[in-house]
Amino acid sequence: SESPVKRSHHTVCRHRARLDGSPSFLLFGGYSKLTGGLMNDLWSFDPEGRSWRRLRATGDAPTPRRDHCACVINSSEMVVFGGFDGTRNVNDCYTLNLQTLRWSRDRFEGDLPRPRRQHTMVQVDRDNLVVCGGFDGSVVLEDIHVLNFASLRSRPAGALFEGGRCLHTCASLGGSLLLFGGVTNEGRAENDLLLLEHLGTTGTSFLSGKARDLKTRVAELEMRLEEEAAHKEEIRIHHARYDRGGRWGAELNACSLCPFSSHRKSGTDLSLYECREKTRNKLLEGSLKASI
Secondary structure (H helix, E strand, C coil): CCCCCCCECCEEEEEECCCCCCEEEEEEEEEECCCCEEEEEEEEEECCCCEEEECCCEECCCCCEECCEEEEECCCEEEEEEEECCCCEEEEEEEEECCCCEEEEECCEECCCCCEECCEEEECCCCEEEEEEEECCCCEEEEEEEEECCCCEEEEEEECCCCCCECCEEEEECCEEEEEEEECCCCCEEEEEEEEEEECCCCCCEEEEEEEEHHHHHHHHHHHHHCCHHHHHHHHHHHHHHHCCCCCCCCCCCCCCCCCCHHHHHCCCCCHHHHHHHHHHHHHHHHHHHHC
């Protein structure tokens, strides 16, 4: 069967295309030595049937490119932004209707992101996509822009840490963004985590532009947990019980903060370390989600 040629610098997006909700994956563009350059072809992969299918889209399609970004929004459209077209970096934006397979170019008003490649683009709510960093051919960029698809307006939303980032990864986290690694303007690869905190509600929300070291944020939450007497009391209760026999007894009252009371009922062995770490991680996860 037909399949895409070998390539790099392309994008793949997950999409629920079928009525039963099972996913497919959309591949767009990239670079291949076999074709002699850049591409703008579109493919769908069915993981259940393990088969590729080339999609013949109509309309105003993006030019062949690499190092662009693509994102499926609201399970109905795929957005392609930026990249390198073989001659220059671009900052154009195209939307593919996933039902009609028709491309259209989006023309935003406001302060547009400058042309770039090797950036990230992530959906943070129904209407907004956030573009972070990238490389403009000379400088690694540190700017953040919000593209609102309801109003077709673009606006800046602050900056990443000094030195910028390109070739990084970025994912949505409860309306905020979690950015990992990438290369700075000094050419240095990083392995840090940045938390970009999000403000507002759907349709009007935008990033505060304040990039925070995730380790610092986690440290703050851990300090708060250490100050909770109830948490310390819970650890003492489990510690004492474990020392007296190593199994949860039916007579032991479950701590109000412990999410693992099923161990008490089933009599499953649970070491002190496992209990402490699972409880700590559960509380920390809840506090982190609540804070963002």
